[in-house]
Amino acid sequence: MTDRAVKDGAVTDRPATGRAEGREALGGPVVRAALLLAAGAFVALLDTTVVGVALESFARRFDAGPAQVQWVATAYLLAMSAVIPATGWAARRFGAVACWTASLAVFLLGSVLCGLAWSLGSLVAFRVVQGLGAGMLFPLMRILVVQVAGPARMGRTMALIAVPVLVAPVAGPMVGGALVQGHAWRWLFLLNVPVCLAVAVLSPLLMRNRREDAPGRPDLAGLVTVSGGLTAAVLGFVRLGGGRAAGDPRVLGPLLAAAVLLTAHGLLSRRRRERALLDFGLFRDRAFAASTAVSLLNSFGLYGAVVLVPLFFQQAGGSGPLTAGLVMVAQGAGAGVAVLLVGRVIDARSNPRALVLAGLALVATGLAVFARAGAAEPGGLLLAALFAQGVGLALAASPVMVTLYHSLPPAAVPAATTVNAVAQQLGAAVGTAVVALALQHASHGGAGTVAAFRPVFAVALGFVLLTAVPAAFLPARRKG
Numbered sequence: 001m002t003d004r005a006v007k008d009g010a011v012t013d014r015p016a017t018g019r020a021e022g023r024e025a026l027g028g029p030v031v032r033a034a035l036l037l038a039a040g041a042f043v044a045l046l047d048t049t050v051v052g053v054a055l056e057s058f059a060r061r062f063d064a065g066p067a068q069v070q071w072v073a074t075a076y077l078l079a080m081s082a083v084i085p086a087t088g089w090a091a092r093r094f095g096a097v098a099c100w101t102a103s104l105a106v107f108l109l110g111s112v113l114c115g116l117a118w119s120l121g122s123l124v125a126f127r128v129v130q131g132l133g134a135g136m137l138f139p140l141m142r143i144l145v146v147q148v149a150g151p152a153r154m155g156r157t158m159a160l161i162a163v164p165v166l167v168a169p170v171a172g173p174m175v176g177g178a179l180v181q182g183h184a185w186r187w188l189f190l191l192n193v194p195v196c197l198a199v200a201v202l203s204p205l206l207m208r209n210r211r212e213d214a215p216g217r218p219d220l221a222g223l224v225t226v227s228g229g230l231t232a233a234v235l236g237f238v239r240l241g242g243g244r245a246a247g248d249p250r251v252l253g254p255l256l257a258a259a260v261l262l263t264a265h266g267l268l269s270r271r272r273r274e275r276a277l278l279d280f281g282l283f284r285d286r287a288f289a290a291s292t293a294v295s296l297l298n299s300f301g302l303y304g305a306v307v308l309v310p311l312f313f314q315q316a317g318g319s320g321p322l323t324a325g326l327v328m329v330a331q332g333a334g335a336g337v338a339v340l341l342v343g344r345v346i347d348a349r350s351n352p353r354a355l356v357l358a359g360l361a362l363v364a365t366g367l368a369v370f371a372r373a374g375a376a377e378p379g380g381l382l383l384a385a386l387f388a389q390g391v392g393l394a395l396a397a398s399p400v401m402v403t404l405y406h407s408l409p410p411a412a413v414p415a416a417t418t419v420n421a422v423a424q425q426l427g428a429a430v431g432t433a434v435v436a437l438a439l440q441h442a443s444h445g446g447a448g449t450v451a452a453f454r455p456v457f458a459v460a461l462g463f464v465l466l467t468a469v470p471a472a473f474l475p476a477r478r479k480g
């Protein structure tokens with residue numbers, strides 16, 4: 001009988017020690033790799049959220065309207081969407097570490113260029129470069145965790161890399177608000193440079209690159225249909241969330257194109273099967289299907305729990321961006337406390353399904369408090385609700401990352417991660433649009449009031465409750 005061990009960043013077999021598999025120490029190589037992955041993903045995700053509070057500053061700096069300035073955020077999301085579907089094939093062909101390092105280098109270049117932008121057009125173009133680098137980072141991070149940690153340590157390692165996913169949306173408004181108030185918007189992008197440079201240099205030194213012998217030629221037709229379809233869908237939902245009517249050609253056109261392209265890929269994948277860019281046959285695995293559905297729907301609730309709350313304090317409470325960001329520290333503290341415990345619990349063969357459902361219950365409780373709030377002042381009850389949401393988000397995130405690979409062979413990890421990342425990106429776009437539309441509808445006649453936010457929090461709460469349906473089909477035990 002053998003245990004899984006890690007040497008020089010690679011998973012190997014060794015004689016069993018008699019300890020429970022879940023009690024194996026993480027070890028220096030695993031911890032160092034996890035910290036590198038968390039740092040790289042953190043700066044990329046921070047750039048997704050930090051720009052939101054700076055759009056008004058960009059409008060004043062470049063003398064542009066809201067529709068033009070919005071492209072600073074939209075271009076980044078579209079570029080990310082375009083490259084995500086190619087992650088699985090690229091990781092098999094070139095190795096996950098090589099792709100991770102290259103993506104960081106592109107993101108680093110985009111960050112420097114954004115910091116040097118001289119016009120709105122140049123800033124939007126350089127944000128595309130940033131997005132092309134950031135798109136693969138999140139799925140590659142998870143592929144590398146599976147390779148480096150092995151099954152016995154995956155829960156604790158996934159919990160470590162869940163930190164950027166949970167903390168960056170909280171830190172983004174706070175960092176962005178501080179820099180914008182100080183008129184130092186260029187540092188929104190230049191702050192990434194030292195971190196990206198360090199991670200890009202250290203990653204190939206501390207992690208071993210592993211390539212497949214025969215990954216096959218890229219599925220070009222699949223790349224066109226999936227990348228085009230996902231990008232068109234994100235564009236359509238961004239415009240819908242921006243206030244355009246559902247029947248507007250600038251909304252309906254991209255959404256119809258997305259439906260056609262994604263349907264075409266579904267038909268192509270049935271013929272190509274294992275050579276398809278996205279393997280829809282993975283959905284025959286119950287644990288994978290349930291985990292991906294939870295990831296898709298959880299993006300809706302995540303928007304309500306992370307993005308809607310700062311808007312609530314700013315628009316209904318009159319707080320500035322910095323103050324609203326500081327209030328979110330309560331949620332970050334809850335997530336930090338939970339992350340310290342949840343990974344060890346997962347590796348001890350606990351019930352992932354119960355952890356996710358408990359996490360969703362805490363997020364729902366926090367959102368219910370905001371849905372019934374009588375004022376937008378950050379009092380004790382609202383801060384406690386934010387802390388509970390942070391704990392709940394951490395409990396729900398890490399187990400889903402692990403159950404995704406519950407009964408899949410190691411060779412299926414890149415493909416499974418890519419499909420899941422596509423679902424998350426699509427879910428985030430749909431959730432953002434739905435919540436934005438709900439806020440616009442509720443604000444008619446009472447914009448900026450606490451009452452206008454109550455039905456929107458109720459919508460976010462409904463998404464969280466809906467997520468509990470696929471969560472009920474998650475595995476009750478981790479597979480050894």
